[in-house]
Amino acid sequence: MDKNREDQLNDTLMLFYFAYRTFTKEPDRILSQHGIHRLHHRILFFVARQPNISVHELLDTLEVTKQALHAPTRQLVEMGYMTSEPASHDRRVRELKLTEKGEALEKQLSDVQRGKMNEIFESMGSNSEEIWKEVMKNIIAIDESKSEDGGSN
Amino acid sequence: MDKNREDQLNDTLMLFYFAYRTFTKEPDRILSQHGIHRLHHRILFFVARQPNISVHELLDTLEVTKQALHAPTRQLVEMGYMTSEPASHDRRVRELKLTEKGEALEKQLSDVQRGKMNEIFESMGSNSEEIWKEVMKNIIAIDESKSEDGGSN
C-alpha cells in the first residue's frame, strides 16, 4: 500500500472517530440534564424500536452483562420512562415497554440524530444514504462472520 | 416525517452504533494483550499522524483533560512506545514522537482498520469512499459551527 493511499485511509479513521464523537454529544448533553447517561439512551432507543423486548434480548443487542444493564434499567422504570412486566407466555420473562413519558424522551434524544442524518442525506442527494448504509453494514459484517459462539451471564 | 422515513433513519442510527462498536473490537483485543487500552491507541494514532505534536495539541484533538491523558501518555513512554522531549523552540513544550516499537504497534492496530476500510471501498466501487467521507464530514460540521469557545485546563 503506497503512502498516499495510507493517508487517505487514515483520514477515514479520523473521520469515523470524530463523527461518532460529535454524533453523541448533543444527546449526551440532554441526558445529563435528566440525570441519566448514554446507556440509558441506548436502552430507550432499542425498547422504542422493539416494544416488549425481553431483558435477555436487550442484553444480546447491547452486548453487555446483565449486571451492567441492571442499574440503568431499574432507574428508567423508577423514573417512569419504562415498564417491566412479566410476559403472559412465560412469566419468567420481563417485557420492557416505554411509557408515554419514555417515548417523549426517546423522541427528543433520537430526533436530534435522525434530523441531522436526514438533513445530510437530503443535501447530498439520493444515493448517499444507500452507500453510507452499505459501508456501515460491511463493517458490521466483519463481526457477524466471527460470532458463532455463545456467551451469556 | 412519515413513519417509513423515520424507520429508515432509525436504521442509520443503529448502523452507526453497531459499526463503531465492531470497528474498535479487534484493536481493543490486541491492545488488551499488551496491557493497554483504547485511549492509548488514540494517542499512538495521532502521534503517528503528527510527529512532534505537543501535549496541548493532543489534548485539543482528543478533547480530554490533561489529567485523563497523563497516565496513558506516561505509560506509553515508560513502555518504550513513545518519547517526550522538550522542544527546542520552547522548552516548556514537550514534543511527542513514536519510537520504532511504537510505530510497529500503531501500524499493527490501525492496519486492521485501514485494511477493512480499503477492502470495503474497493469492493463497493469508486465513489463510495468519497460519499462516506462526505457524510462523516457533514456530521462533524455540526460541532465545528458550535465550538467558538475556549476551554482548557
Next chain:
DNA sequence: TTTTATAGGTCAATAACATTGACCTATAAT
C-alpha cells in the same frame, strides 16, 4: 526585572461504565 501567562506534571476525590464472580428467586421444561 518583577509579574503574569503558558505548558506540563501530579495528587485526590468522585463518578459512569463495565467487568467477573457469587448467590438468590421464580418459572418452565424434562
Next chain:
DNA sequence: ATTATAGGTCAATGTTATTGACCTATAAAA
C-alpha cells in the same frame, strides 16, 4: 424431582474521565 432459563442483586475490581488543587519550569509582557 431435577435441571435449565430468566431475571435480580451484592461485592469487588478496573478503565475512562471528570473537577479541583497545587506544583515546577519557561516564556512573554509590564
